[in-house]
Amino acid sequence: LARLLLHHRTNAHTSSTMNQPVMVMNQNAKRETGSIARANNIAAAKAVSDIIRTTLGPRSMLKMILDASGGIVLTNDGNAILREIDVTHPAAKSMIELSRTQDEETGDGTTSVIILAGEILHLSQPFLEKDIHPTVIVRAYMKALDAALKVIDSISFPVDVNDREAMMNIVRSSIGTKFTSRMGELVPNLALDAVMCVARKNEDGTNDIDIKKYAKVEKIAGGSIEDCKVLKGVMMNKDVVAPGRMRRRIENPRIMLLDCPLEYKKGENQTNVEITKEEDWAVLLKMEEDWIKETCAKIAEFKPDVVVTEKGCSDLACHYLSKAGITALRRVRKTDNNRIARAAGATIVSRVEEIRESDIGTGAGLFNVEKIGDEYFTFFVDCKDPKACTIVLRGASKDILNEIERNLTDAMGVARNVVHDPRLLPGGGAVEMAVSRALAEEATKIEGVEQWPFRAIGVALEVIPRTLAQNCGANVIRTLTKLRAKHAEGEAAKSFGIDGNRGTIVDMKELGVWDPYAVKVQSIKTAIESATMLLRIDDIVSGLSQKNADGMASAGVATGGGGDDDEE
Numbered sequence: 001l002a003r004l005l006l007h008h009r010t011n012a013h014t015s016s017t018m019n020q021p022v023m024v025m026n027q028n029a030k031r032e033t034g035s036i037a038r039a040n041n042i043a044a045a046k047a048v049s050d051i052i053r054t055t056l057g058p059r060s061m062l063k064m065i066l067d068a069s070g071g072i073v074l075t076n077d078g079n080a081i082l083r084e085i086d087v088t089h090p091a092a093k094s095m096i097e098l099s100r101t102q103d104e105e106t107g108d109g110t111t112s113v114i115i116l117a118g119e120i121l122h123l124s125q126p127f128l129e130k131d132i133h134p135t136v137i138v139r140a141y142m143k144a145l146d147a148a149l150k151v152i153d154s155i156s157f158p159v160d161v162n163d164r165e166a167m168m169n170i171v172r173s174s175i176g177t178k179f180t181s182r183m184g185e186l187v188p189n190l191a192l193d194a195v196m197c198v199a200r201k202n203e204d205g206t207n208d209i210d211i212k213k214y215a216k217v218e219k220i221a222g223g224s225i226e227d228c229k230v231l232k233g234v235m236m237n238k239d240v241v242a243p244g245r246m247r248r249r250i251e252n253p254r255i256m257l258l259d260c261p262l263e264y265k266k267g268e269n270q271t272n273v274e275i276t277k278e279e280d281w282a283v284l285l286k287m288e289e290d291w292i293k294e295t296c297a298k299i300a301e302f303k304p305d306v307v308v309t310e311k312g313c314s315d316l317a318c319h320y321l322s323k324a325g326i327t328a329l330r331r332v333r334k335t336d337n338n339r340i341a342r343a344a345g346a347t348i349v350s351r352v353e354e355i356r357e358s359d360i361g362t363g364a365g366l367f368n369v370e371k372i373g374d375e376y377f378t379f380f381v382d383c384k385d386p387k388a389c390t391i392v393l394r395g396a397s398k399d400i401l402n403e404i405e406r407n408l409t410d411a412m413g414v415a416r417n418v419v420h421d422p423r424l425l426p427g428g429g430a431v432e433m434a435v436s437r438a439l440a441e442e443a444t445k446i447e448g449v450e451q452w453p454f455r456a457i458g459v460a461l462e463v464i465p466r467t468l469a470q471n472c473g474a475n476v477i478r479t480l481t482k483l484r485a486k487h488a489e490g491e492a493a494k495s496f497g498i499d500g501n502r503g504t505i506v507d508m509k510e511l512g513v514w515d516p517y518a519v520k521v522q523s524i525k526t527a528i529e530s531a532t533m534l535l536r537i538d539d540i541v542s543g544l545s546q547k548n549a550d551g552m553a554s555a556g557v558a559t560g561g562g563g564d565d566d567e568e
Contacts, residue, residue: 031539031542033540035128037537037538038128038535040091041091041534045095045122045534046121048095049095050118051063052078052082053467055076056468057467057468057500058500059471059501060076060471062076075402075406077407078110078111078113078114079102079110082095082114083100091534094534095530098113098527101526102526107417107519108410109523113526115467116524117527119460120460120528121531121535123456124531124535132449132452134535135536140451140457143454144454145457145525147439148435149524151435152521155425155426156424156425156517157423157424158422159418168188170415171187171192174414175187175411183225188411190391191412193389195211195412198210198214198388200387209419211409214387215389215390215391216335216339217390217405218235218393219401220377220392221394221401227392228394229392230392231390231391232343233379233386234336234340234381234388234389235390237375238332238377239376240327241313241330246322246326247325248327248368249367249369250368251367253305253306253367254302255306255346255362256299256302256304256308256360257309257337257348257361258307258352259309259349261309262311263311263312263316292314292320295317295352296321296324297320299352300320302355304326305367306326306367307328308328308329308332308340309331309332310331310333327367329378341361343364343389344364344380344383345361363383363384364380365382366379366382368381418516423516423517425515425520426495427508428500429465430465430494430497431497431515433462433483433496433497435524436459436461436462437487438458439461443458457528465480468498468500473503483505496508497513499513
């Protein structure tokens with residue numbers, strides 16, 4: 001009996017421990033799994049794409065955003081809008097990352113990539129509801145991407161980079177959707193001049209265009225917008241070290257660039273010097289002065305007209321240099337110094353002892369200091385072969401200048417892409433419609449369930465012409481049906497798209513609206529790949545540690561119950 005009782009107790013104990021739930025994760029962690037996680041991801045992605053849907057095309061709307069510091073951002077650049085928005089949902093953050101990638105990679109197409117990714121995810125919902133496995137959908141999407149790229153390759157055609165009018169058309173169609181389009185040829189001209197100035201042929205025949213490093217945008221409020229120009233050289237917000245004693249205008253200057261201080265070096269750490277005789281103190285000071293005098297004498301040997309240093313320049317050095325008739329600029333930014341080096345053909349020297357004649361830059365035609373508004377600006381202009389430039393933007397207010405700069409950056413990105421890969425595609429949604437039609441035909445050859453997601457990519461691509469028609473107030477259904485019918489006519493109709501200003505169907509070759517090959521391919525690749533990545537997520541865990549959760553809850557109580565929002 002005792003043995004039976006013991007056996008019974010042991011069983012009861014094990015069954016009670018078996019029924020207890022095992023807590024692996026933190027109690028505060030919020031977890032979504034399976035279809036709920038996917039549905040939430042799709043909803044978040046759709047919400048992000050809906051925010052910027054109205055900013056596509058030439059009739060696009062502007063968005064006004066108040067940033068954290070209370071400043072105002074007025075723009076219709078997809079990336080600039082999403083950069084300012086504060087988002088908490090992880091899928092929405094991933095979508096915003098897309099536009100940043102697109103912006104860094106190609107400089108344009110940031111709005112279309114988000115709209116496209118949102119639409120692909122939206123069209124994935126019915127397949128998930130029919131219990132088609134996400135990996136099957138993803139496989140079909142990747143097949144569709146390969147097919148789409150083949151179609152795009154067949155539509156693309158080469159362009160001559162040296163034909164200015166053709167290049168202007170491309171940049172114009174990029175700017176056509178932006179705020180600066182009403183300024184006419186101004187921004188396309190600035191962008192083309194800047195890119196052609198910075199372009200440099202590599203040894204293997206490819207083009208090296210580093211806009212970020214060598215094309216600087218200098219915004220000066222005031223003046224009229226027509227005063228914007230590309231300087232064949234460098235401009236900085238600096239004045240000479242001793243204004244009264246140094247020349248402010250020098251023609252054909254010899255320029256020396258330094259990366260070392262023209263003042264006596266201070267000790268790295270605290271330096272103690274013990275002096276027993278009073279004369280030694282005078283000797284110490286004399287040594288410092290002699291060192292500066294020697295350094296200035298070494299510089300003067302090379303007869304430079306302008307010395308530019310990234311570090312300081314003491315009053316004594318300033319005196320010796322002005323005595324030798326040399327103009328000095330101090331504490332110049334590293335990036336500006338690199339630009340001067342490239343524009344004037346100089347080499348930046350780190351030690352005065354190592355200067356050689358070949359390090360002196362003689363490529364600049366004029367060194368000049370001008371006063372614009374309240375500030376002095378230094379110009380190194382009229383360079384013989386400048387591979388660096390400065391774009392001066394003038395305008396009524398800071399907001400307008402910021403928007404012109406954003407548009408200009410996009411335009412330069414487009415020009416750079418075309419120089420790198422000189423192939424073009426028709427704009428206005430023509431490519432998307434042609435690919436959509438080709439995918440619909442291709443889908444009939446695919447067996448099994450995969451043909452439906454394959455076809456869905458084609459349908460998703462129609463979102464671009466549809467949004468263009470929507471934003472200019474055309475009848476969307478009629479316009480799209482007409483466009484579909486036009487594309488069904490065959491090869492010749494592949495370049496027909498929607499005129500974003502009037503909402504009519506036109507041949508893009510006649511209208512002269514072009515998209516660079518790199519931008520279009522990158523946006524379709526990025527959109528499909530990100531959609532496939534988000535579809536494969538089946539578990540979202542967002543957990544705070546106990547300590548953080550308590551901290552946030554107490555903070556919420558203190559600010560009037562904000563803690564509840566964190567727990568929802």
